[in-house]
Amino acid sequence: MNRIDRTDVADHAPNDDSDTDTGAGLMTSLTTEAGDPRYAHIDELPTAALADLMNDADATVPAAVRRALPSIVPAIDAIAARMKGGGGLLYVGAGTSGRLGVLDASECPPTFGTAPSLVRGIIAGGPPAIITPVEGAEDDPVAGAAAIDDAVVTAADAVVGIASSGRTPYVIGAIRRAAELGALTVGLSCNAGAPLGAAAEMSIEVPVGPEIVAGSTRLKAGTAQKLVLNMISTIVMVRLGKTYGNLMVDLVPTNEKLRRRAIRIVGEIAEVSASESRAALDATAFDIKAAVLVAALGLSPQDATTRLDRNGGHLRRAMEERR
Structure with a gap:
């Protein structure tokens, strides 16, 4: 340069x-x-x-x-x-x-x-x-x-x-x-x-x-x-797909307050209980988008990540993708 x-x-x-x-x-x-x-x-x-x-x-x-x-x-x-x-x-x-x-x-x-x-x-x-x-x-x-x-x-x-x-x-x-x-x-x-x-x-x-x-x-x-x-x-x-509706699906849960927020977000989108939401987050290293796909669609963490990558990280597109 x-x-x-x-x-x-x-x-x-x-x-x-x-x-x-x-x-x-x-x-x-x-x-x-x-x-x-x-x-x-x-x-x-x-x-x-x-x-x-x-x-x-x-x-x-x-x-x-x-x-x-x-x-x-x-x-x-x-x-x-x-x-x-x-x-x-x-x-x-x-x-x-x-x-x-x-x-x-x-x-x-x-x-x-x-x-x-x-x-x-x-x-x-x-x-x-x-x-x-x-x-x-x-x-x-x-x-x-x-x-x-x-x-x-x-x-x-x-x-x-x-x-x-x-x-x-x-x-x-x-x-x-x-x-x-x-x-x-x-x-x-x-x-x-x-x-x-x-x-x-x-x-x-x-x-x-x-x-x-x-x-x-x-x-x-x-x-x-x-x-x-x-x-x-x-x-x-x-x-850029950093939200799903008005929810911050790419936030980094670095403290307990944000971890609780992540659990609520996954539960709201995937329509699952707090315990199911927490389990999906634990399985995906607290990746909210991947956890939603795991909880809502029953995907494995690896398949959830692959689907997100295929859709440019856009959760809505990944959720709506035809199986």
């Missing part, structure tokens, strides 16, 4: 000076940075009134996400298509946006039984930035591009850049490099007409308006991004 020309990235991505028309004008024109007179005296409000105000503000976020569904849906389908073809999903962000990407990626292995390498999150500044901000990391487009190289992104993959402002240089640098490598690129931001959307093949923009604390995009913008990332990972996993 050819490494990117770092000078080229620096020449074509925003830098510190791009925050301004000649000063802070462009930054303050972003709705995510704007102030709102309704919130001008929040420091004088009693706690109950302030909590009520925040709750009202938060209640507007799902509607903003709904308005963005026409751009969210095709992005999900395109990501699912890449992953069905053997590719992976990579989230790239800085600050709160980066942490949300890392969080969503980290939830996929326990929830859907995916390999840790299938859905990954990259944050500007590296793993330490998950806990402690790394000053200036988000301003480096070259580092964003290098992160894509280090992640060994290929044309089979999908890369989602996440930035509340839609103009974070690190994220734009990453998206441009991923596009050069042929990956599907998606930009997720909370401002309309953002540079990130222009740099990506597909753009998801969820304008949520000014924050109750001006510029604190961990609030409404962060909530909007979390909702969209939930949609992306969950619906993609449903498309």
Whole structure:
């Protein structure tokens, strides 16, 4: 794989000076940075009134996400298509946006039984930035591009850049490099007409308006991004056969709570007792899908695994396959 020309990235991505028309004008024109007179005296409000105000503000976020569904849906389908073809999903962000990407990626292995390498999150500044901000990391487009190289992104993959402002240089640098490598690129931001959307093949923009604390995009913008990332990972996993109906048939039962859940799932799908469900799970090393086939169809564990493999791991297809 050819490494990117770092000078080229620096020449074509925003830098510190791009925050301004000649000063802070462009930054303050972003709705995510704007102030709102309704919130001008929040420091004088009693706690109950302030909590009520925040709750009202938060209640507007799902509607903003709904308005963005026409751009969210095709992005999900395109990501699912890449992953069905053997590719992976990579989230790239800085600050709160980066942490949300890392969080969503980290939830996929326990929830859907995916390999840790299938859905990954990259944050500007590296793993330490998950806990402690790394000053200036988000301003480096070259580092964003290098992160894509280090992640060994290929044309089979999908890369989602996440930035509340839609103009974070690190994220734009990453998206441009991923596009050069042929990956599907998606930009997720909370401002309309953002540079990130222009740099990506597909753009998801969820304008949520000014924050109750001006510029604190961990609030409404962060909530909007979390909702969209939930949609992306969950619906993609449903498309990949990681659920049967609304049941998590690929979860990894690593503790007693999850083992009990696995017993309930097998019992519900196979319509057997808890003891029969547990026996099928014991026979299949707690592979929920195989256990369902054993309990419901009377297959041997080996035949159950073979049937699942033949159907690409889709339990419903395996259940409906003609014997």
